[in-house]
Amino acid sequence: MNYPQGVSAQDFDSALDEFRRIVGADNVFISEADVALYRDAYSPKWGESDELVASAAVAPTTVEQVQAIVKAANRLRIPLFAISTGKNLGYGGSAPNMSGSVIVDLKLLNKIIEVDDKRNFCIVEPGVSYFDLYNYIQERGLKLMMDVPDPGWGSPLGNALDHGVGYTLGNYRDHFGSHCGMEVVLPDGELLRTGMAAVPGAETWGENKYGYGAYVDGLFAQSNFGIVTKMGFWMMPQPEHYLSCMVKVPRYEDIIPLIDTVNYLEDQGLIGHPRYGCPMDSLCLMWEPESYKTTRELMQLNNQPGGASVAEYQSYAQNHGLEYWNVVLNFYGPKKTLFANWEYAQEKFADIPGVQFEQLESYSLPIAKKDQQKLRHQVALGIPNMSIFSIGARSEAMPNPDDGHAWFAPIVPRNGKAFIKAHEVFCKAAKELGLTSAPIARTNVPQTWQYRSYIYLFPFFISRSDKEQNRKAVDQFITLVKLAAEHGWTEYRTAPIFQDIVASTYSFNNNALLRFQSLLKDTVDPNGIIAPGRGGIWPKRYREDA
Known part of the structure; x- marks a missing residue:
């Protein structure tokens, strides 16, 4: 034991x-x-x-x-x-x-408490999965669209509490941001409700998240101040139509005007989740093998620590008739409006030399079941699935798959010049470290799940049979966390073994944030029983032992 x-x-x-x-x-x-x-x-x-x-x-x-x-x-x-x-x-x-x-x-706490498709919210327990909630909505013909992550077997409540994300409009794909009210078992066993849920008999649990007074909900995400047993979420009303289009640009430096224009469109509310891609990127090759094809030449470029040079990738793209970057733009709403917005978007991108446009998908909603399997990304329409496991499956891009991965996921500024700087920093570090267990190259694309944030994402691959590889991966991961922090970037989410080091990077004023969190922990949980160490917050009994 x-x-x-x-x-x-x-x-x-x-x-x-x-x-x-x-x-x-x-x-x-x-x-x-x-x-x-x-x-x-x-x-x-x-x-x-x-x-x-x-x-x-x-x-x-x-x-x-x-x-x-x-x-x-x-x-x-x-x-x-x-x-x-x-x-x-x-x-x-x-x-x-x-x-x-x-x-x-x-x-086993798996009740769907309420789903309302007129006021557009739901209230669920932690054992409810995205599949459960989706089936509940479909069986009742409710006019709602979920925002789901990959894969769909997770819990809306659990995903939100770890600041998980999805694929539709910005205000829905931030899952904690779209939550509304919660029920929490505190460390002494007392039951707390927040927002309007704290008002006995209130019928607006899922509508007004603030209620009156101090807003405390954020204390229960990525932390250890209680056990959340119910959460409300704002939900997206099912739009009339869905349109998905792609913008392609030919040169590496085109990422600067590409990002600037995408940000402009999204911040006006004209598009949903922008999904960036690169035909040479290792993750794109793994995620979408049906869309992005690898070759032996490309494998040789990508297998170098830090990848190949921009000139080599640019040459490869030109020789194979490929763009350097692309971005998929998703539009939701009335059909006429969507096509007008797409026309407007093309006008905004037109100043980029060599830009190309492609319409990918156009569907009236609800989408027929026979068409669901044709979708490039089912998650863009709130359909939970398990396709993301292609990242770890055997493929041309990964002929010898490992047994798992740990995500490195720092937040970087949302502009093209900053992303090029991140390329420079991480590719240089990968070369110096001889890092081959993580796909880092001048092809890494911005991940845009969190609205108004870019995540520079790549996995460190793990092997159950090669402990030395794993030890090296842990050391390299920690080195990159510290390196990123030197540039003002750090993780939005990480595994328990890295949470102390990540929490330490939020170190303004001699770690005032962590000291405040520790004070709260010792006050509400003096015996230190709820998830010691979660989010880097250790109770006094274990801080003293350390």
Whole structure:
């Protein structure tokens, strides 16, 4: 048994007995095989002595049971780590920040409380997946469109609490930003509701997120101040039509006017998620093998640490009749309006020499099932699926796939010159580090899921059989986190093993932010039982032990 730090075997066994009394023996899991299901399948520490693993798991079915579990854990000082569906692959999966923690698995809290397609909101529990909510909407013929991430087996609640993102309009694809009101079990077991949900009998839980007074919802995202058991979300009314078009530009430096124009269109509310692409980019080749084709020549260019030079990629593109960059623009709304907006967009891009335009898809909504499989990106229409796993599948771009990946995901300024600077910084570092386990090149594209933010995303690939490769990847990851911070960039989200180092980069005024968070932690959770270390926030009992 992997006992939590500072917890005796006697107290731990007493806690398990309490948990069995609360939820029943069938919903307390202690066998090695059961607990192994909560490992991070993509952990770069897989099989190492310091891999972050749980000691046990408990699966409540009601909010009252969650409260009772927390109260019992408080008495016996047992650290808990709550998960929704635990599908956070690439960012830690369902593994806790501190080994030995007991997983509170909320998958059985799976009620869809309310969905309203006139006021356009929903209220759900943590065990509800994107597939569950989508099926609920489709079965009832509700006129709503979800915003979903990749893949669709995750939880809207859990994804939002880790600042997860999606693919439609900016105000919906920021999933925490589009949440509205929540219910939280605090570290002492008390039940809290926020916003209008705090008003007994209020019918506006899913409409007004602020209510009155101090706004506290943000304290419960990427943190450890409570266990969220319900959340409301604003939802997108189903538009009449969907139009998807592509803009292609021929030269590397065209990314500057391309980004400037896309930002202008999106900030006016004319387009949804802009999806940048590059026919030579390793991630594009893995994500969309049906659209982007690799060759042996391109593999040789990409397999160099830091990739090839701009001149080499430019030559390759010209020789193969390819653009250097492209961007897919998605339009939602009345059909006439969308085509007028597309015409306007073409006028705005027209000053870029050699620019090309292509209409990709045009559908009236709701889209027929026979047409769904034809979609280039089902997520652009709120249809959950599992296609993103193509990134790890065997393909021409990845002939020898590894066993997983950890995402490196710093936020960089939303303009072309800054993105070129990020290319320079990371490609230079990759060459100096001899970094081959992550695809970094002058072809990396901006990821635009978070509205008004660009994420410079690439994975570090992980192998369960090559521990030396994994150790090197961890060291390189940490080196790049520190390097990015020197330029004012840092992660928006990361796996537990990197959360301390990422939290430390938010270091203004001698880490005033982390010191304030620690003060809050010690006040609301003096026994330090809720997710010790989550978001880099450690309770006093473990800070002192450290």
